[in-house]
Amino acid sequence: MHSDTIAPFHKQQPKTVFIIDDNAMMRSMMRLGANEAELAVLGEAGTAQAGLARCLQLMPDIVLLDLGLPDGDGLELLTELKARSPDVFVIVVSGHNDQEVVRAAVSRGALGFIVKPFSIGSITDTLVAARRRLATRQ
Numbered sequence: 001m002h003s004d005t006i007a008p009f010h011k012q013q014p015k016t017v018f019i020i021d022d023n024a025m026m027r028s029m030m031r032l033g034a035n036e037a038e039l040a041v042l043g044e045a046g047t048a049q050a051g052l053a054r055c056l057q058l059m060p061d062i063v064l065l066d067l068g069l070p071d072g073d074g075l076e077l078l079t080e081l082k083a084r085s086p087d088v089f090v091i092v093v094s095g096h097n098d099q100e101v102v103r104a105a106v107s108r109g110a111l112g113f114i115v116k117p118f119s120i121g122s123i124t125d126t127l128v129a130a131r132r133r134l135a136t137r138q
Helices: 024-036 048-058 074-084 099-107 120-137
Strands: 016-020 040-045 062-066 089-094 110-115
Touching: 016 024, 016 048, 024 040, 024 062, 024 120, 040 048, 048 062, 048 074, 062 074, 062 120, 074 089, 074 099, 089 099, 089 120, 099 110, 110 120
Parallel strands: 016 040, 016 062, 062 089, 089 110
Antiparallel strands: none
16 A cells, blocks of 8 residues: 655744844844744844845845944945845835935835834834745745
8 A cells, every 4th residue: 555645844934134223222123023023033233344244144034224324325235235135125224214215225126115213013014014025935
C-alpha cells in the first residue's frame, strides 16, 4: 500500500523592519508600531551612514526612514537604498509634509509617507498595509 506524504506546514517567515531616525523617542514609537503589526524589528540607526550599512547587511523587508538625519539627506538615502535593494519597501517618516517633499519621496521609490508627529496606531496601520503588500508580492 502506497501512502502519500504531506509536506510539513511551515509558518510564514515574519516580515522584517529596520528603523532609521535620529530621535530615540521616535524610534521607540516606531518599534512599538512594528511589534503591533507583528513585524520583526531587525535593528535601528540614528544616522544615514549607519542606516545604509546595516540595511545592506541585514536586508530588511521594510525600512522606516526619517528624512531629517544629522549626517545626510533622507531623500538621497532613499535613492541609495532603492538602487542597492530594489525590493525593499521604504516608508518615509517626516515632519515635512509639503507636496514637493511627498512627491520627491514617492518618485524615488517610497511606498508610503507618515507625517510627524504621528500616533503608534498610524505606524501600525501603515506597516500592516505594507506587510499585506509584501505577502501578495510573493
